Every structure is written in C-alpha cells, then in structure tokens.
Amino acid sequence: MKKTKRLAAALLTVMAVSTACVAPPKEEAPAAPAAGTTQAADSGSSGEQEPGTPEELTIWAWDQNFNIAAMKTAAEYYRNAGHPDFNLNIIEVEENAVETKSITAFTSGVSEGMPDILLMGDYSAQSFLSNYKGKYADLTDAMDFSQFAQYKVNAYTVDGRVYGVPFDSGSAGLYYRKDYLEQAGFTEEDMKDLTWTEFIEIGKKVKETTGKYFVVFTPYKGTHYIQIALQSAGEWLTKEDGSANFKDSAVVREMMGVLKELYKADLIMPVDYWSAEGIGGVQKGDVAAHISAVWYIPTLTSVPEMKDKWGYTNIPVLETVDNATKYSNIGGSSWVVLEESSNKELAIDFLKTVYAGNVDFYQQILKEQGAVATYLPSLEGSAYEEGNDFFGGAKIYKDFADWGKMVPSVDYGMYTNETSDALRTVTQDYFDDKMTLDEALEKAEKTFDMQVGN
The missing domain is CATH 3.40.190.10 (Periplasmic binding protein-like II)
Structure with missing residues (x-):
C-alpha cells in the first residue's frame, strides 16, 4: 500500500x-x-x-x-x-x-x-x-x-x-405503510425479521396490488443499502489494510443482487431520497416502505394526516452471512x-x-x-417509555434505542466516500446485464485502487 x-x-x-x-x-x-x-x-x-x-x-x-x-x-x-x-x-x-x-x-x-x-x-x-x-x-x-x-x-x-x-444514534429500521401492506394481504407480524429475499417478494406483491413503488432512491446510488447490510454483519467497505472489501465480501455480493432485483422488478422510485421529490414521495404515499434511521421519524410525523398509517420494524436480515444481525446504523x-x-x-x-x-x-x-x-x-429514562400517537401508541424511540445497543461495531476506515463512489461506477451496468457480478466488482476494485493510489 x-x-x-x-x-x-x-x-x-x-x-x-x-x-x-x-x-x-x-x-x-x-x-x-x-x-x-x-x-x-x-x-x-x-x-x-x-x-x-x-x-x-x-x-x-x-x-x-x-x-x-x-x-x-x-x-x-x-x-x-x-x-x-x-x-x-x-x-x-x-x-x-x-x-x-x-x-x-x-x-x-x-x-x-x-x-x-x-x-x-x-x-x-x-x-x-x-x-x-x-x-x-x-x-x-x-x-x-x-x-x-x-x-x-x-x-x-x-x-x-x-x-x-x-x-x-443512527439506529436503522424499516418503515412501512400499514394500509398498503394490508391491501396486499400482509400483516404487521409478516413484516418482522424479514430476509432480503422476503422483503423483495413483499415489494412485488405491494406493487402489483397498489401500484405503489416499494422504496425510493436513485438506483445506481443504492450503495447505502450495502453499507446498512455490511454493518449489520460487522463488516465495512474496506478491509483492515484499507483495501476494498468488494469481491471477497458475501455481504456485498448478496446486496448487489438485492439492488438488481429491486431495479429489475421496478420497485424503486428512481429519485434521490433526500431530494424534495424523494421526501415528498414518502410523505404523500407514493412509496410503501423506507429503510432509514431513527432520525427519519420527524420526517414522517410532520404529516399529521398520515397518523396511524405507518408502522416500523427491524431491517431485513442477510441470508448468506452466518453472523448477520437485524441491527445497523445509518450516519x-x-x-x-x-x-x-x-x-x-x-x-x-x-x-x-x-x-x-x-x-x-x-x-x-x-x-x-x-x-x-x-x-x-x-x-x-421516562421519555423513552412514552407511546407515540402517530405510530398507534408504540414506543418507537425506545425500540430504536434498544436496537442501537445491538449495532455491531465496525471500522469505517478512511475511504467510505471513495469505496461507495467506486461501486457506483459499475452498478448500472450490472443492473443492465452489461457486466457479470464478478466483472463489476473487479472493475470497482480497480477504480478504487486508482482513486487512492494503491
């Protein structure tokens, strides 16, 4: 190095x-x-x-x-x-x-x-x-x-x-529209402890039934999903020596497949989720679910007419990694x-x-x-024991706080932006079948090496 x-x-x-x-x-x-x-x-x-x-x-x-x-x-x-x-x-x-x-x-x-x-x-x-x-x-x-x-x-x-x-805390969770899920035949119990495969299948059914997108983000920039999954398994985008953790990571490989499937099934509202259009899409009901952190709660509760329509649960769990958890952090x-x-x-x-x-x-x-x-x-403290009327009286802050205690520690290293950018150079070509997964991750690692001088 x-x-x-x-x-x-x-x-x-x-x-x-x-x-x-x-x-x-x-x-x-x-x-x-x-x-x-x-x-x-x-x-x-x-x-x-x-x-x-x-x-x-x-x-x-x-x-x-x-x-x-x-x-x-x-x-x-x-x-x-x-x-x-x-x-x-x-x-x-x-x-x-x-x-x-x-x-x-x-x-x-x-x-x-x-x-x-x-x-x-x-x-x-x-x-x-x-x-x-x-x-x-x-x-x-x-x-x-x-x-x-x-x-x-x-x-x-x-x-x-x-x-x-x-x-x-940036304790992460899955927010979802209870009414849309019910229309598609799912209960709140069905949303607990999902695998990523089950998450996608529910999204397909919701889209088919309601016509609503399931999630919102710019597809080729979906590397934040990879980051969420990596921390849930105690990994990050770089290894201890600072090199890219792409090709050898079962987490990255699984999540690249998840992103591709979400894209192919047209489940993603294709706008930046922090843009006015992205936030508005969540608030107005254009999307049925959103994976974000505890700090996203005020964004939801700022629309009083959506009271009792949103539920929440833990993030989906990886299937290819033995030590994966349902706890992660965002920001x-x-x-x-x-x-x-x-x-x-x-x-x-x-x-x-x-x-x-x-x-x-x-x-x-x-x-x-x-x-x-x-x-x-x-x-x-007592504030965490108070129910939130917007979420049907659920103790949402206590739940997210308890999840935060379980988030695996990872070394974010020095190159979070660079690794994310390198992956984003290949995601669209991978989605469009212009590259195999191995080819995409190989190219992303070479791009990262050039960026940081390896």
Missing part, C-alpha cells in the same frame, strides 16, 4: 467533494455571534471569544433544528450545573464546510479562528483523526466511555485513544475538541458534564428534537 499517495488522494477527495457543495473557504473563519446566539458561517469576521469573557466556548455545527438546537439546550444545563456565566457561541457551518475549513487550517498551520468544539460526521472520523494526529484533544481519561454505545466510541478511537464524545455525528483551543479544559468539562453525565438533558432533546442518544444511562 502506498501510504503517502493514499493520504494525498484522501485529502484531495475530501476537498473536492466539499468545494463542490459549498463556496471555497475564506481566509478568515466564520464570525462568532453575540454570546448565547447562533449565526451562519459566512459573516466574515473573527470567531474568537471576546477577551475577558468568562467561560465562553465557540462551536461549529450544522442543522438548526437538530444538532444546534440540542447544543442550545446543553448550554442551559451547563449553566444550571454551577456555571451561571457560561456563554456558548454556536456557528452554523455545513458539514462539508466544516471538513474543508478544518483541512485548510490544519495543512496551513494557522489555527486562528477555529472553534473550541466542532461536530464531526462519524463516517469521516477515522480519516481526520488519523491524518491530523495532534489536532484533536484526547478524551480517553476525561469521561467513562463504557457508558456509550461502543460502535460510536470505536468510530472515534485511534491507537486505543478516544477523541470524540458520541452524540446521536450520525459526534463532538470533538480541538487540541489547540485555549479553552480546551472548559470544553471538555462542558461535554463531560452534559453529554456524558446528564440523563435529564437527553430526555429533553428526545422530546423536543427526537434525538435518540447513544449515552446508555439515558435510554432508561
């Missing part, structure tokens, strides 16, 4: 992806807002705290309604925990921009304007923590990480040291502290006090943001 080339390729890829979605980083970091407020990232002045201000931190995060809202609540809990003068400047920065700005600062050696704490996507963690050693604070001895879901802790562990405080993020922060100790104490020690905080953000925690003591 050519480590130097791999590192360079990884950095160029991250920068290319990031700058394709956002404007290039400015010379100055985002401006810090007035104490206790939130602002966008592009205002243009310094993000440093005001001299002499006691107990003040600056944070970069994305999503006003989820991550940022939870952080505002966390600040309230910290003030109530004996820090009445604590101020939190939360600057809204999109995920791609967080990565681009971090790369720029770390490679230039100029840390001025960087925050004290930033949000990091779990799939990117290993790449940043490994490529920029010494830039993130070692939190191993600061808090008890055995109190968190271990698959989240492992995502932020490098050389036996932990560098991130786990936040939200998620965690908090990291920058080593060069002048407020490092305050930042660590803040995260330890609230995110690693306050059960009431997690109860509140569950009720207000639908944020399911990966802090295990909080999962026994």
Whole structure:
C-alpha cells in the first residue's frame, strides 16, 4: 500500500467533494455571534471569544433544528450545573464546510479562528483523526466511555485513544405503510425479521396490488443499502489494510443482487431520497416502505394526516452471512475538541458534564428534537417509555434505542466516500446485464485502487 499517495488522494477527495457543495473557504473563519446566539458561517469576521469573557466556548455545527438546537439546550444545563456565566457561541457551518475549513487550517498551520468544539460526521472520523494526529484533544481519561454505545466510541478511537464524545444514534429500521401492506394481504407480524429475499417478494406483491413503488432512491446510488447490510454483519467497505472489501465480501455480493432485483422488478422510485421529490414521495404515499434511521421519524410525523398509517420494524436480515444481525446504523455525528483551543479544559468539562453525565438533558432533546442518544444511562429514562400517537401508541424511540445497543461495531476506515463512489461506477451496468457480478466488482476494485493510489 502506498501510504503517502493514499493520504494525498484522501485529502484531495475530501476537498473536492466539499468545494463542490459549498463556496471555497475564506481566509478568515466564520464570525462568532453575540454570546448565547447562533449565526451562519459566512459573516466574515473573527470567531474568537471576546477577551475577558468568562467561560465562553465557540462551536461549529450544522442543522438548526437538530444538532444546534440540542447544543442550545446543553448550554442551559451547563449553566444550571454551577456555571451561571457560561456563554456558548454556536456557528452554523455545513458539514462539508466544516471538513474543508478544518483541512485548510490544519495543512496551513494557522489555527486562528477555529472553534473550541466542532461536530464531526462519524463516517469521516477515522480519516481526520488519523491524518491530523495532534489536532484533536484526547478524551480517553476525561469521561467513562463504557457508558456509550461502543460502535460510536470505536468510530472515534485511534491507537486505543478516544477523541470524540458520541452524540446521536443512527439506529436503522424499516418503515412501512400499514394500509398498503394490508391491501396486499400482509400483516404487521409478516413484516418482522424479514430476509432480503422476503422483503423483495413483499415489494412485488405491494406493487402489483397498489401500484405503489416499494422504496425510493436513485438506483445506481443504492450503495447505502450495502453499507446498512455490511454493518449489520460487522463488516465495512474496506478491509483492515484499507483495501476494498468488494469481491471477497458475501455481504456485498448478496446486496448487489438485492439492488438488481429491486431495479429489475421496478420497485424503486428512481429519485434521490433526500431530494424534495424523494421526501415528498414518502410523505404523500407514493412509496410503501423506507429503510432509514431513527432520525427519519420527524420526517414522517410532520404529516399529521398520515397518523396511524405507518408502522416500523427491524431491517431485513442477510441470508448468506452466518453472523448477520437485524441491527445497523445509518450516519450520525459526534463532538470533538480541538487540541489547540485555549479553552480546551472548559470544553471538555462542558461535554463531560452534559453529554456524558446528564440523563435529564437527553430526555429533553428526545422530546423536543427526537434525538435518540447513544449515552446508555439515558435510554432508561421516562421519555423513552412514552407511546407515540402517530405510530398507534408504540414506543418507537425506545425500540430504536434498544436496537442501537445491538449495532455491531465496525471500522469505517478512511475511504467510505471513495469505496461507495467506486461501486457506483459499475452498478448500472450490472443492473443492465452489461457486466457479470464478478466483472463489476473487479472493475470497482480497480477504480478504487486508482482513486487512492494503491
């Protein structure tokens, strides 16, 4: 393996992806807002705290309604925990921009304007923590990480040291329209513990009976299904040595077949599932099922007229892998502290006090943001025992939280984007019978090797 080339390729890829979605980083970091407020990232002045201000931190995060809202609540809990003068400047920065700005600062050696704490996507963690050693604070001895879901802790562990405080769960499940399933002759009991083959057969019957698509995503980009299945079996798209895990993976081989069958049977509404059309298709009833994470619940419940029409269950199970489970994770993020922060100790104490020690905080953000925690003591709180009227009184958050405890840990490695992109170069040709499965996976591995310099 050519480590130097791999590192360079990884950095160029991250920068290319990031700058394709956002404007290039400015010379100055985002401006810090007035104490206790939130602002966008592009205002243009310094993000440093005001001299002499006691107990003040600056944070970069994305999503006003989820991550940022939870952080505002966390600040309230910290003030109530004996820090009445604590101020939190939360600057809204999109995920791609967080990565681009971090790369720029770390490679230039100029840390001025960087925050004290930033949000990091779990799939990117290993790449940043490994490529920029010494830039993130070692939190191993600061808090008890055995109190968190271990698959989240492992995502932020490098050389036996932990560098991130786990936040939200991406516990995965299968959502389905009960009315459409009933029309096709299926009960809620029939939806439990499906294999992927059974999932497809139900989809065919639903399409035949109702005319509705079964799922929604751009078919050649269906690699997220492969990722879901891989983690359910404790694998990932790369092996321990960083090479592609395509040809030799029974999971990848089975799921390529699953995607092809879904495509051939015309069960896929062929639009990006995060687009307005994709989300609208789910909300309006154009599709009968959707595999996603616990954080998708607000997307469903935001349409009150669909009350009692949606059910949920665990994800389908692989048939070709002996150790496969019905538990997996999709996405998620965690908090990291920058080593060069002048407020490092305050930042660590803040995260330890609230995110690693306050059960009431997690109860509140569950009720207000639908944020399911990966802090295990909080999962026994009263909020998780409350039934959800939209889902017929079912304890949906408790169920997803319990599933989250069972998610296998995997090493996401440094090349999640690159491996997914490599597979996407061959999926359509495989679907259209222009390539055999062996030919497709062989070409995908060669494409990946070229991308990362193997």
